[in-house]
Amino acid sequence: MDLLNAQVTIVGMGLMGASLAGGLRGKCRCVVGAARRAESIEIALARGFIDRGTTDLAEGVREADVVVLATPVRAILRQLPEIASLLPGGCLLMDLGSTKGRIAAEMAQLPGHIQPLGGHPMCGKEKSGIEVADPALYQGCTFILSPLERTSQEALALGRALAEGVGARPLILEPERQDFLVATVSHLPYLLACALVATADATTSQDPAAWEVVATGFRSTSRLAGSDVTMMIDILLTNREEVLRALDTYQSQLCEVIRLVEDGDEEKMREVLGAIRKTRREMYPASQQVIE
Amino acid sequence: MDLLNAQVTIVGMGLMGASLAGGLRGKCRCVVGAARRAESIEIALARGFIDRGTTDLAEGVREADVVVLATPVRAILRQLPEIASLLPGGCLLMDLGSTKGRIAAEMAQLPGHIQPLGGHPMCGKEKSGIEVADPALYQGCTFILSPLERTSQEALALGRALAEGVGARPLILEPERQDFLVATVSHLPYLLACALVATADATTSQDPAAWEVVATGFRSTSRLAGSDVTMMIDILLTNREEVLRALDTYQSQLCEVIRLVEDGDEEKMREVLGAIRKTRREMYPASQQVIE
Structure with missing residues (x-):
């Protein structure tokens, strides 16, 4: 699977998720936004960040090749086990959390049909929310990738392509x-x-x-x-x-x-x-x- | 004496002094730059920051209506007594030092024919030297003025006009x-x-x-x-x-x-x-x- 043919579903349409979506638009087959609030989806669509959006998580990830959790760290820790059963086989499951140790431990528990990969882009803004999202946010920043032992080379390559797709520099680093x-x-x-x-x-x-x-x-x-x-x-x-x-x-x-x-x-x-x-x-x- | 008719001599052609000179050019009768190194004077002239320059301090301040010491705080403390005898009667003697307590104490000792006024513009750059000087440096910044009891209202008004002349907001504050x-x-x-x-x-x-x-x-x-x-x-x-x-x-x-x-x-x-x-x-x- 290469990025250009992938459906990428981004869970969470805040500053980081919406900016990632906007930066990926046109670089992959389809960018899907999943959020709790319908309003966030409307804004993401209106600003051209996503190809389509949904407030139904299961629907959003059902046919995804890549799922990126763009929520705060403890939300990611809650979402990982919840989302696992919803994903198709071989799906790359990434996150954008700022700390990686506990997320890696949680990822290690995921069912075998999922390819987990920790991610941490070193960018951001003082303000949060989709209102300040910017598809250029990731350009030139370092994007830390923390593969697990079980993560395949193919999955890692796809994660790398995603980081490079939004203009970031991937850097492989162990969680600790x-x-x-x-x-x-x-x-x-x-x-x-x-x-x-x-x-x-x-x-x-x-x-x-x-x-x-x-x-x-x-x-x-x-x-x-x-x-x-x-x-x-x-x-x-x-x-x-x-x-x-x-x-x-x-x-x-x-x-x-x-x-x-x-x-x-x-x-x-x-x-x-x-x-x-x-x-x-x-x-x-x-x-x-x-x-x- | 109003600013437009004044000769302003600035002692020290570093970032702060040269930027002040450049900002004052055209706003007073004549901007004179005084520096130890002939090279600084040459650069200040070449960049249009001063009307004329000298490495002879006595010559530079002899006919000044305003003298501004734009050197580090302890250089100011040394220069204040040295320069006093060189100044014409009624001359406004200001400084740009970042701390005011010891400078105010030293200014209080100056001969009676001098009008002392402490000054501290709240601007700067990470780099120093005339190479990074900018006539717009003072624009919009707060320019603290610390008059002594002996400072006349006329002298204070002239100091205020100088701060406003470079686009700064004067703020009267006691040294302590x-x-x-x-x-x-x-x-x-x-x-x-x-x-x-x-x-x-x-x-x-x-x-x-x-x-x-x-x-x-x-x-x-x-x-x-x-x-x-x-x-x-x-x-x-x-x-x-x-x-x-x-x-x-x-x-x-x-x-x-x-x-x-x-x-x-x-x-x-x-x-x-x-x-x-x-x-x-x-x-x-x-x-x-x-x-x-």
Whole structure:
């Protein structure tokens, strides 16, 4: 089965699902949207994201070659066993959940006629919902794929083609390794941003001048605090150990930074902060810096 | 003296000084650039930021109606007493330093023929130097003005006109109040970003896949860690008490967030993280969110 001949059914027409649908349109035989609310299907049809849509999950997946669960992590965990019996033999069952350990464990329990594949596209927006969906959302982003031992090479190739079809770069990663990495590079920044907003709210916000002096720095650093709460709670609850470990390391690093300011040793500050600046610049080569 | 008839001399042709000069060009009688390096003057002239330039400070300020010190905070502290004897009577002497307490104390010691006015424009870039200067840099930003008791209404009006001349919104703020506010909304975010980069560097960076999975969230949250180190050290050393106080509050708020993840109480998480999200959204009304 290649992508061009496949029927892809996407379950969940939020930001991620609807954007994926829109990006896949024309790249496969048929894009079907399945959602609980009829209104979401209407919008997806009106905006040309899907070929057809349904609020009947069983109907939506019955003839699918690929099914993608585009719902929050704990909804995915509930949906996996429910949906299994509805799928035709050989169907590729993917998800877009931000944490992979528990989903992989659940996928391992699926009946043998299903080909499971964990997926996690590293993109998103601060706002959620189909209203802000964009078929170009996945372009240029890394799309993590976490195959299970039982996942066939053919199924993996189809998942890869799907990621590439929406302009993303597939990256094969084991579930544990992905959960460890995203705890630090994705979930930790969210919590730091939350603590920053809470700090400002507890102190400077009392001064009416506070928001007039907010520079672009606070804006960037606090941006993630505006993320969708339901999605983030799902992530934090299903990647708790790794997130707590990342927070622990962060606390130690923050203490180092505090000691640096307390000591006020200029040479030491120049050395440490200079090295950090260099590291940050290496993370994002100059060619990419304009879009920050 | 109104701005249109004034000679404005800007000392320091880095990002902030050269951008201010470019923004003022044509809005006053003459913009003079003073810098240590002849090369900076050449670039400023070539890019049309100044009417004329000099590497001789005394010559540059001799006939000035306004002098703006656009150097790092501790350079300003050194320059204030040096420059005082060179200025004509009634000259407005401003600065663009990011911390105001120590500068205000130094300004209070200036000879009586000078009109001192602290200034702090809430804008900047991650990169420094005249190469990235932009006459539009100040447009729409808040420009804090901290007059001393001895500052005349006329001098303050001229400072206000200068800020408005480059498209900024003047905001009168006492030095202590500005230092308290910016410690939380500007200096703290820099240090959090540094600790985040250090955390990633100490853990996930060991994995070659780490930078492939970095999403836009890490990019925003860590952005300030790329700030100019000399400027930031000056800021941290001259606003140390307020920065340490802000760090202390932040540590408490971070502990609250950690406890929230540890406890894993979904309702409590929804309440706390939801309130933080609401606060963040109120800080930046929807109309502004597109540019993040």
